[in-house]
Amino acid sequence: GFRSYNLGRCVFNSSDLNDIEFIYSGYYNMDEIWRFSSSLGKYVGYTEYGLKQAENWNKDPSILARRRAEKERYCKHNIDID
Numbered sequence: 001g002f003r004s005y006n007l008g009r010c011v012f013n014s015s016d017l018n019d020i021e022f023i024y025s026g027y028y029n030m031d032e033i034w035r036f037s038s039s040l041g042k043y044v045g046y047t048e049y050g051l052k053q054a055e056n057w058n059k060d061p062s063i064l065a066r067r068r069a070e071k072e073r074y075c076k077h078n079i080d081i082d
Contacts, residue, residue, distance in 0.1 A: 004028045010075035022071035026050065038071040 006026050013019040022038035033050035036043045042058045045051030057063045 002029055008070070008074055010071075012075075017072065017076060020071065020075045022067075022075050024067060024070070026053070036067045038068060041068060 004027065006024065008022065008024045011021040011023060013021070020038075022036075024036040025032050026034045028047075028049075031047070033047045034043055034045045034054050036057075042064060043054035045054035
């Protein structure tokens with residue numbers, strides 16, 4: 001059957017939290033259909049469905065605020081591990 005899943009990851013350019021990009025992506029059958037990028041501060045869509053989702057989420061300040069805050073929670077504790 002079809003598989004859809006979400007995946008968060010941190011891209012480390014240095015150990016400074018400001019240089020870290022948090023990416024949260026939605027996949028459908030191994031294809032990335034949308035992504036939140038902390039460096040853009042918003043969602044981007046890659047398919048027709050993904051574009052619609054991104055557009056809706058980008059209109060919602062509470063969703064954007066939650067994702068932006070996740071960068072710190074999700075990436076910060078990984079800085080020292082590397």
